[in-house]
Every structure is written in structure tokens, then in C-alpha cells.
Amino acid sequence: MTDSPAPAPHHVRRDEILDWQTYADDRDAVRAQVMPVKAVRRIHLGEHLTFLFENHDTMRYQVHEIMRAERIVRETSIHEELETYNGMLGGPGQLGCALLIEIEDEAERRPLLEAWLGLQECLYAETADGSRVYAEFDPTQVGRGRLSAVQYLSFSLESGPVRLGSDFAALELTVDLTEAQRAALAADLAATRP
Numbered sequence: 490m491t492d493s494p495a496p497a498p499h500h501v502r503r504d505e506i507l508d509w510q511t512y513a514d515d516r517d518a519v520r521a522q523v524m525p526v527k528a529v530r531r532i533h534l535g536e537h538l539t540f541l542f543e544n545h546d547t548m549r550y551q552v553h554e555i556m557r558a559e560r561i562v563r564e565t566s567i568h569e570e571l572e573t574y575n576g577m578l579g580g581p582g583q584l585g586c587a588l589l590i591e592i593e594d595e596a597e598r599r600p601l602l603e604a605w606l607g608l609q610e611c612l613y614a615e616t617a618d619g620s621r622v623y624a625e626f627d628p629t630q631v632g633r634g635r636l637s638a639v640q641y642l643s644f645s646l647e648s649g650p651v652r653l654g655s656d657f658a659a660l661e662l663t664v665d666l667t668e669a670q671r672a673a674l675a676a677d678l679a680a681t682r683p
Contacts, residue, residue, distance in 0.1 A: 499680045500575040501549045506567060509556040516557070523550040529673045530586075534653050535662040537601075540642075542586040544677040548574045579643035581681050583625075584650075584674060588612070588640040602635040604659060609640055611657035614650035621654075622646055649675030 512519070523546060530542035543551075552574050561567060579585035590605070592598040609631065613621040624642040631637065644650070649671055654663035666674070 497575070497578070497580055497681060498683050499545045499578055499677070501545060501552060501571055503568065503571060505549055506552055506556070506571070508562065509553070509560060512553045513557050516553075519550065519553070523547060526673075529669050530677075532653060532664060532666065532670060534655065534664050535660065537591050538655070538660075538662070539589040539591055540586045540653060541589065542584055542674060542677065543578055544673075545578070545680065548578055577641055579645075579681070581683070582647070582678070583643045583645050583681060584614070584678055585641070585643045588624075588642055590636060590638045590640070592638070598638070599635065602638065605636055605657065606631070606634065608636060608655065608657045608660060609642070611655050611660075612642065613654050613656070614644045614646060615652040615654060615663075616646065616648050617651050622650075646678055649678050 507515075526544070526546050527541075527550075530544070530547065532540045532542070534540065552570050555561065555570055556567065561570065577585045577587070588609075590602065590608075592601055609624065609626045612624040614624075615621050622644050624644055626640055626642050630640050650666060651671055652663055652665050655661060
């Protein structure tokens with residue numbers, strides 16, 4: 490039998506997860522701590538694109554929330570949730586995020602998701618030296634003929650980003666990160682390395 494690989498330093502460990510009832514008892518206090526952590530990692534790019542960068546604390550919160558919502562108690566199910574959510578964090582030297590493509594008007598949503606097919610290949614994080622690092626993504630997230638409205642991305646970076654952008658022809662956009670966003674993502678990136 491082979492040993493399981495050691496978890497990445499920024500991944501959530503099983504011993505950090507409470508049973509759902511204990512978590513529910515302290516949920517309000519936990520939410521008050523985590524919401525500011527999540528807020529600084531929510532970055533809007535233009536009108537329709539929102540990057541939700543995750544870190545250890547936000548993922549631990551997500552695992553607790555899903556366990557509470559679904560009343561998960563079986564160890565195998567808890568480990569499955571940890572594997573899924575830790576996968577979204579990426580590995581050493583990576584920042585993981587969800588990209589939400591937010592199109593309010595239902596009549597516009599499908600045509601735009603079809604027109605923007607290929608966008609996932611054109612999203613980048615830019616570092617202070619001007620280098621662009623393009624997002625890595627799972628090709629199974631792309632539907633037949635259109636994008637999914639939620640994409641899970643990772644960026645393999647040597648240093649924290651200062652800007653996010655898209656060089657997709659129909660959606661060329663950039664956003665400079667605030668000092669707080671830069672500091673948060675640089676700290677998250679540092680935490681991915683042993």
C-alpha cells in the first residue's frame with residue numbers, strides 16, 4: 490500500500506474540520522471573520538466577469554458550509570469534499586479562483602456564453618514586471634458550443650499579480666488590483682509554498 494501524498498501547505502486538513510452541528514453553533518462568528526477575507530479576494534473585471542480567489546480560510550469556510558447545508562457526517566463524504574475544495578486551491582505556486590460570468594438578462598446570457606467561447610484561454614494575471622500568466626483550466630468545464638457561467642481557474646505564478654485581464658478579441662479588459670488585493674494574493678501565493 491502506498492502512502493497518500495502530504496497535503497499542500499495551503500490545503501485544508503481533516504483535523505481542521507468540525508462536525509456540522511458544532512460549526513453551526515459558531516457560524517455567525519466564523520462568517521464575521523471570513524467575509525472580509527472573501528471580500529478582498531473578489532475582483533471584478535468589466536461588467537460581467539468576477540474572479541473569486543480562494544485561500545485556506547475561505548475554503549475551510551466553504552467545506553463547513555456545504556457540510557452544514559447537506560448535513561454531511563460520513564468520513565468518506567467529508568474527505569470527498571476536502572479533495573474537491575482543495576483541488577480548487579491549486580498546488581504549490583498557484584492561485585486558484587472561480588470565475589463567475591454574470592449576465593443578468595436571461596435573453597442575453599446564452600448568446601454571450603456562445604460568443605465568448607474561448608475566453609477561458611485569454612484570461613491572465615500580470616505581475617509587476619509586466620509578465621502575463623494565462624489561466625489554467627479544466628477543458629471539461631467548457632460546454633458544447635458555449636462557456637459555462639462558472640469556471641474554475643488557476644494561475645501558476647512566481648510573484649503576486651498586480652493586474653488581471655482578458656485579451657479575448659470581443660472582451661479586452663484589464664483591472665489594476667488595489668494594494669489590499671495585491672497584498673492578499675501575494676500572501677496566499679506565499680502560503681502555497683512549503
